Amino acid sequence: MAQPPTHHRRDTISALTLLAPAMILFGAFILLPLMQTFAWSLYRYEVFGGVKEFVGLDNFAKLAGDEVFGIALINNLKFAVLSVVLQVGMGLVLAALLDRGVRRFKVVYRTIIFAPILVSTAAVGLLWSLILNPSIGPVDDWLGLIGLSAPRNGLLGEPAFAIYGVIFVGAWQYTGFMMVILLAGMQNVPEETYEAARMDGCKGLRAFFHITLPTIRNVIITCCLLTVIGAFKVFDLVYVLTNGGPGNATEVLASYIFRNAFEFGQIGYANALSVVFLAIAFVFGLIQFRMIRR
């Protein structure tokens, strides 16, 4: 039987009342800035002087010929791909070991591996910049023990390697976090499934590939999604470790946007960069969202 209209209206009002705070906050802090970003990307707008002139798509055209933007974009892509491999890959291995391999001191291992995520990124960056410094850091000595030598300018000082150094430090910090998420997923796989598989002769690595991985597929995709988003958002680690250098070798989109807005005062161009940045992140999000729904 249909509800009386007053009842229905009351439900609607209640629903809107409950939704209103979230909608207001979403509108004020996400939607409006987003619209403002789109609008300002079409202007030549500078902090110094506040020049505000409608330039259409000029900022986007300039972006196409911007060498540093290209470097930053490629660095973000490297960051995303390698972070997935290192953080999710290593996290998966460590989670599997802790789930079914290691028998004793599991909590101790888990805590140690998880610990770096509890340290602020600024502190992690500072710590690793000292460790990797070729003059005062111990890396040269460590490599010397196994008969190797570090590049003269250190891992972070060689443009060809610097971005990999930053990615490595990021992986050091976040692998434990991925491990914990994946471990939680693995611990939800029913024991009966493993027992049934064992009776069919499926155990060890085969069980891992044929039971564990397919069962936690969505958890892995979520981890990949988090890692890719994190890789595109990365800023603090780059800022503290290399400040985008040497030259522009470790520039990433977020640091380049920041620099354009706050160092060069080119607000319009920084907004255009942000729009492109958003579009890329949106595409990645969409791909992974579809993978989860499949």
Added chain:
Amino acid sequence: MHNQSSRGPRALTLALGLAAVIAVPANAQQLKLWEISSTNEGVNQNWENVIAQFEAEHPGVEVVMETFDTEAFKQGLAVALTSTSGPDIFFNWGSEDSAVLARNGLAADVTDMGEGRWLDKINAGLLAPFSVEGRAYGVPSHSIAKYMYYNTAFYEENGLTFPTTTDELLAMCKTVREIDPEVAFTSLGNRDQWKGIHYVSMLTAEYVGVDAMLADMRLQNSDDAMFTDPGYTKALAMMRTMEEEGCFQQGVNVTTADMSRTIFASGLATSIYCGTWCPGTFDSEGLEGGYSMAPFPAVSDAPEENHGYILGLTEGFQISAQSQHKELAADFIDLILSDAVQAERLVLAGRIPVNGAGVGAVSDEVHPAIQHVVADLPNYKGFAPILDVDLDGRIVEVYKRGIQDVIDGRVTPEELMAKVRAEALAVKSER
């Protein structure tokens, strides 16, 4: 029905809240000050004293000081000045950094505020670095200059004399490595790029000449001539040569300025090119006076008439155009320029005063290194311009990042100068 037991705490909270409101004086004003952070204890002690004195002299006024490292300060200042929560008073370099704020209406015109205040203490001519089109937009508080600091014991023990020319410098780089391969002639922390551009500024001033350099930096030269002097590439080439000759420690582009001071203080480098703010840091890192000072070596193949300058500038304070407390801010700046505070800043913070009236009374207490600077500065023809504070920010960005590439040999000096010139022309066309 209300719970009786909750009324007590609620009433108490309300009473405390009301008391707090009543306790704040009706004329309470907050003066926000932005300054560069310092690890020098004397600098921080001096600020505590100045703020305490100002608050005592101005009841009901609270001075809130916020400090930032150099990069964060530069990045945040312009944006903060366009907002309503920016500083009332802020530190700045007497150069393009302060002029750009004046030209764009972000710094207050303080020309008429000086009467009865700082104009009684300093010569009006000292306002020039903070002036635009004859109007003052800031007040100088002290000068800084950069010297080569070297480890006295190392040079004495090895019977060496600190180099006075770049030819001697390059030879010394080899000598030092021969004595100890782990030790470099000098420590350079160019991760944040400003240390490298200071070297290049001094070398360029020697090769190009101060006046020609200033004309380029102010974008006053014709488009055909701007940044085309071969001295620019020679200065960059010298940086590359110094790297190739092993003059610097390893990894200059991943070493921060702080780390470079530690490298010098720990003996891993025999010298460092550092400002007059550095002795306090060396002392707190354990060197405690075990260093001597020398001017930057004269460039051997530079024109004779270009010698005799020292890298330096005047620093001071500006008032935000948006400040609601401009008169109060002017009083605060005036206090900084008072005889006693200038003398205390010299003693505690090593700041070379613009008002020297109170210095005589404290001359015995001044750090020996700063005494040396005060005696030495009159020997120079003037300050050599500093590229990263005297040049437009966009051009600086291309220049200083490119210097990292030149040091590492990825970009030639000619390639970098072509980029700098292109950016300078772009900036000029947009003005």
